[in-house]
Amino acid sequence: MITFYDIPSALPGNAWSPNTWKTRYSLNYKEIPYKTEWVEYPDIESLCKKVGIPPTSKKKNGADHYTLPAIHDSSTGIALAESKLIAEYLEKTYPNTPKLFPLGTEALQHAFLDAYSATLSAYWQFILPVTTTRLNPPSEEYFTRTRTELFGKPLKDVPPTGEERVVEWKKLQDGFAVVNKWYEKNGRGPFIMGDTPSFADFVVGAFTLFGKLIFTEDSEEWKDIASWNEGRWVKLVDSLEKYAQIV
Amino acid sequence: MITFYDIPSALPGNAWSPNTWKTRYSLNYKEIPYKTEWVEYPDIESLCKKVGIPPTSKKKNGADHYTLPAIHDSSTGIALAESKLIAEYLEKTYPNTPKLFPLGTEALQHAFLDAYSATLSAYWQFILPVTTTRLNPPSEEYFTRTRTELFGKPLKDVPPTGEERVVEWKKLQDGFAVVNKWYEKNGRGPFIMGDTPSFADFVVGAFTLFGKLIFTEDSEEWKDIASWNEGRWVKLVDSLEKYAQIV
Numbered sequence: 001m002i003t004f005y006d007i008p009s010a011l012p013g014n015a016w017s018p019n020t021w022k023t024r025y026s027l028n029y030k031e032i033p034y035k036t037e038w039v040e041y042p043d044i045e046s047l048c049k050k051v052g053i054p055p056t057s058k059k060k061n062g063a064d065h066y067t068l069p070a071i072h073d074s075s076t077g078i079a080l081a082e083s084k085l086i087a088e089y090l091e092k093t094y095p096n097t098p099k100l101f102p103l104g105t106e107a108l109q110h111a112f113l114d115a116y117s118a119t120l121s122a123y124w125q126f127i128l129p130v131t132t133t134r135l136n137p138p139s140e141e142y143f144t145r146t147r148t149e150l151f152g153k154p155l156k157d158v159p160p161t162g163e164e165r166v167v168e169w170k171k172l173q174d175g176f177a178v179v180n181k182w183y184e185k186n187g188r189g190p191f192i193m194g195d196t197p198s199f200a201d202f203v204v205g206a207f208t209l210f211g212k213l214i215f216t217e218d219s220e221e222w223k224d225i226a227s228w229n230e231g232r233w234v235k236l237v238d239s240l241e242k243y244a245q246i247v
Numbered sequence: 248m249i250t251f252y253d254i255p256s257a258l259p260g261n262a263w264s265p266n267t268w269k270t271r272y273s274l275n276y277k278e279i280p281y282k283t284e285w286v287e288y289p290d291i292e293s294l295c296k297k298v299g300i301p302p303t304s305k306k307k308n309g310a311d312h313y314t315l316p317a318i319h320d321s322s323t324g325i326a327l328a329e330s331k332l333i334a335e336y337l338e339k340t341y342p343n344t345p346k347l348f349p350l351g352t353e354a355l356q357h358a359f360l361d362a363y364s365a366t367l368s369a370y371w372q373f374i375l376p377v378t379t380t381r382l383n384p385p386s387e388e389y390f391t392r393t394r395t396e397l398f399g400k401p402l403k404d405v406p407p408t409g410e411e412r413v414v415e416w417k418k419l420q421d422g423f424a425v426v427n428k429w430y431e432k433n434g435r436g437p438f439i440m441g442d443t444p445s446f447a448d449f450v451v452g453a454f455t456l457f458g459k460l461i462f463t464e465d466s467e468e469w470k471d472i473a474s475w476n477e478g479r480w481v482k483l484v485d486s487l488e489k490y491a492q493i494v
Contacts, residue, residue, distance in 0.1 A: 102351065103441075104349065104352070104433070104440035104441055104443070105351070105352060105355060105440070106432040106433055106434060107429045107430055107431070107432040107433040107439045107440070108352060108355035108356065108358075108359050108429075108439060108440070108447065109355065109432075110428070110429050110432045111355075111358065111359040111362045111363070111429040111439075112355050112358040112359065112362070114362055114425070114429075115358045115359070115361055115362035115365075116358070118362075118365075178361070181357070182354045182355075182357050182358040182361075183354055184354070185353040185354040185356075185357045186351070186353055186354040187353060192354045192355060192358075193351040193352070193354070193355070194350075194351055196351070200355065
């Protein structure tokens with residue numbers, strides 16, 4: 001049995017984090033049994049140390065940085081963090097389940113993920129300041145503090161306003177348009193490979209669903225994103241709905 | 248019969264341009280009969296107008312910009328330029344030939360190409376000033392003039408020197424290392440999809456072969472590139488040798 005460690009929010013269903021959504025989509029798509037354990041931000045490090053989950057990076061001060069998603073697989077004793085590493089682990093350990101990286105596409109998917117990540121640069125200034133308001137108090141304090149450090153100013157001053165907002169929002173739209181141009185090339189179906197989802201879709205779906213959940217479905221922001229690229233992003237999230245169960 | 252329009256150099260075999268190499272690899276891989284017609288830079292525009300090959304972009308002054316590679320296919324009457332468009336045309340028109348974009352990978356390959364292109368940014372300052380010395384006089388004059396405009400200074404002043412050269416060359420090495428990390432993910436074979444080449448390999452192969460031809464095999468530059476990433480780039484060019492006939 002796999003334990004999947006995720007960060008809760010105050011939103012219905014708790015789930016919100018784009019990085020952990022990648023793993024939820026992966027587990028559900030592969031139909032691997034698991035249960036979710038919710039961990040508030042300030043508890044992640046002690047949880048990881050207890051379970052034996054390795055850090056994923058170093059902090060600025062050189063200390064180990066522990067992040068979610070992470071899993072512990074009781075059938076192998078393996079514990080690890082980071083959505084791409086988890087995806088590769090699941091693929092290898094459960095070879096007779098639907099493929100996250102269909103044969104021959106592993107390298108192309110990794111190039112896609114790097115390229116996709118670069119298209120999202122304008123996203124954070126809009127979404128992170130709202131994200132913090134959706135979290136439970138212990139995570140909210142941690143998230144606000146660390147993201148304030150990241151931006152170098154209070155989160156309330158991060159979202160651009162006036163003309164700058166228009167320019168930055170257009171950059172976000174242009175980023176989505178780049179990804180749309182790639183998707184258009186598949187010639188069939190909502191997924192990057194056509195009618196079969198793969199890990200690339202779970203990543204794009206996770207970051208898109210993140211917008212829908214954090215801005216909320218009725219927000220101007222989500223309505224705008226939903227209108228872009230002939231509704232591709234709504235269709236993608238909807239097409240992944242069957243892999244979105246929170247268990 | 249297809250006529251393939253390429254730009255000659257003074258190098259043995261004439262061929263050198265990375266963009267036209269993509270098309271040569273594509274035609275040879277698909278085993279589609281063609282003959283090469285060599286066109287010096289100053290003659291490209293009039294050739295395209297005569298054959299009915301559309302421009303691929305606009306110049307700064309708003310005028311049409313005509314580029315090679317281009318093909319004219321006498322069996323369909325179609326004439327077009329730009330290696331990706333040509334690849335898509337060949338794929339559609341000759342469906343029973345080896346695939347440049349194996350089913351399901353079309354979108355991923357396009358994302359790869361955008362991501363790959365971004366890794367090459369440090370290349371041009373080193374290679375374009377040498378390239379001009381390899382061309383025939385009519386193309387040399389045209390190439391030097393247009394690339395001088397591009398860099399905003401004489402080509403002889405473009406290659407970095409001293410410490411700056413070390414830094415910029417390291418950037419190039421880092422770019423190759425990014426692409427190497429993607430390739431490593433395929434887990435088997437020299438190609439991005441493993442043991443079968445696809446258009447992504449023809450693009451990476453073309454830019455790598457460009458380095459080998461322009462710097463020349465005995466140069467410090469090529470020897471250095473050849474030593475990177477456990478010889479991956481030499482192996483890639485060698486693995487594509489069977490699709491490198493100049494006809």
